Amino acid sequence: MLKEIIQSLMKDPEAAQRLKNGRFELAGISEVEQRALLDALEDTNRVSKAGELGAWDTVKAAAAL
Amino acid sequence: MGARIDIIDESLSHSLTEMGDRMEDLAESVAKEIRGGVQTYFALPHLYEQATACVDEKLRGSLPFARLTVLHYRAFGGRGxxxxxxxxxxxxxILGADIVDDLQDKDNNLTAWSRMSPEIALNIALGLTLISGQMLLASEFPLERIHEAVQYMNTQSLTAINGQTADLLNDIQSEEDYLRMIKQxxxxxxxxxxxxxxxxxxGEWNSHVRDYxxxxxxxxxxxNDIRDLLDWERGDFRNRKKTLSTLYLLQYIAEEDQWIADYFEGRLRMEEIGHRREEFERAVERTGTFLYTSVRxxxxxxxxxxxxxxxxxxxxWKNRIIALAK
Incomplete structure (x- = not known):
């Protein structure tokens, strides 16, 4: 179901905005999937830059060892 | 076995510092142990010199696995x-496994071991694996704990060998296959x-630690897999590796992008698609491959x-461990 939702989002770019505003129903996926999807959508680097996938890059960026 | 990891976190540095493990001291102490082990067991000068080159390269990194070990030791009350x-x-x-991984994948020309003959590199990898066991056996802990630690290290190495072999065979048909393989x-x-x-x-097993x-x-x-997807110079793409990203991509590519499936199924050679990198990147974006992989x-x-x-x-300590993923 997660895959189908992502396909919908890719075909309709405005759907992502509706999702962020709570006007796009996320039925059929778990709470963890919902949270991960919303967080991934908030990460503007996600689609265009493979090297920046969120949490792990934050860790990397903070590296000071 | 593909064991490079980017877990390097300032908070880890702080937490260890508070327990008396200054980062420089930690790296220096671990390096001293590693060099001691290599010096003890690699008697042949050429072997010792070449192994030292490999170890030097390892020590130029941040030793994330050693830091994870020390962090957990301190977090659970270990002293000294x-x-x-x-x-x-x-x-x-892990260095031994990385050398074997690079020998098999032939996708990394930048390492010390890739610049030496593969026969020597293989012997170094085998030797380092055995030295690692010797070092653990010679560590100053209660014998029962050492015994269990060595047994666990061997078990995990064998698990990784199974996973690496599955990866080499590239017989990944589903996400379940893929997840099983990378777990190993x-x-x-x-x-x-x-x-x-x-x-x-x-002295105890902690299933929470294992699970997280x-x-x-x-x-x-x-x-790492999504990063490597667009890096055509690396072996993963050249070797047509099936990953979470490629499995998803292949499921949703459009009719005009069927050449991607042909490549991954071996019907097209790298030379035949080398000029289509931008098309590939567009297909990756269009299908939402990054988004899906990021969510997973x-x-x-x-x-x-x-x-x-x-x-x-x-x-x-809990917060320090949590901070590894924030």
Whole structure:
């Protein structure tokens, strides 16, 4: 179901905005999937830059060892 | 076995500093143990020199696995310097696996071991694996804990060998196959680093540590796979490796992008598609491959956080471990 939702989002770019505003129903996926999807959508680097996938890059960026 | 990891975190540095493990001292202490092990067991001058080149390269990195071992040892109440030898043993085990991985994948020309003959590199990898066991056996912990730690390190190495072989065969048909493979190939080493630190401190198995370490390892491997997807110079793409990203991509590519499926199924050669990189990048974006992979990676991060939260340790240490994924 997660895959189908992502396909919908890719075909309709405005759907992502509706999702962020709570006007796009996320039925059929778990709470963890919902949270991960919303967080991934908030990460503007996600689609265009493979090297920046969120949490792990934050860790990397903070590296000071 | 694909065991490179990007877990390097300032908070880890701070937490260890508070327990008397200054980062420079930790790296120096672990390096001393590693060099001592190599010097003791590689008697032939050429072998010693070449192995030292490999070790030097390892020591120029941040030793994330050693740090994970020390962090868990301290977090679970371990005191004193004995942990450095165990942490060095973990790093040597992983260095041996990395050398074998590069020999097999032939996708990394930048390392010291890729510049020497593969026969010598193989002997060094075998030797480092054995030295890592010797170092752990010679560490200053109660014998029962050493016995269990060595047994666990061997078990995890064998798990990684199974996963690496599955990866070499590239017989990945589903996401379940892929996740099983990376649990073995990659996460097994993260689990070993965290569990051995915990075990040496407490003498007990901690299933929470095992479970969250596995989530950490899976998340990191998913990230590496998506990064490698667009890096056509690296072996993963050249070797048509099936990953979470490529499985998803192949499921949703459009009719005009069928050449991508043809390439991954071996019907097209690299030379025939080399000029289509931008088309490939557009297909990756159009299908939402990054978004899907990012979501899946995050799910494993959240599972990690959820399990860490169950730990019954000082909140300061818990926060340090949580910070690894924030």
């Amino acid at each position: 310097p004995a942990i450095y030898r165990a942490a060095g043993a973990i790093e040597l085990m 190939k990659s996460a097994a080493f993260v689990v070993a680093a965290c569990m051995i630190g915990t075990l040496l401190a407490t 370490a596995e989530e950490l390892g899976i998340a990191d491997q998913i990230k 990676m995050r799910m494993h991060c959240y599972n990690y956080l959820r399990i860490v939260d169950k730990l019954n340790i000082d909140v300061q």
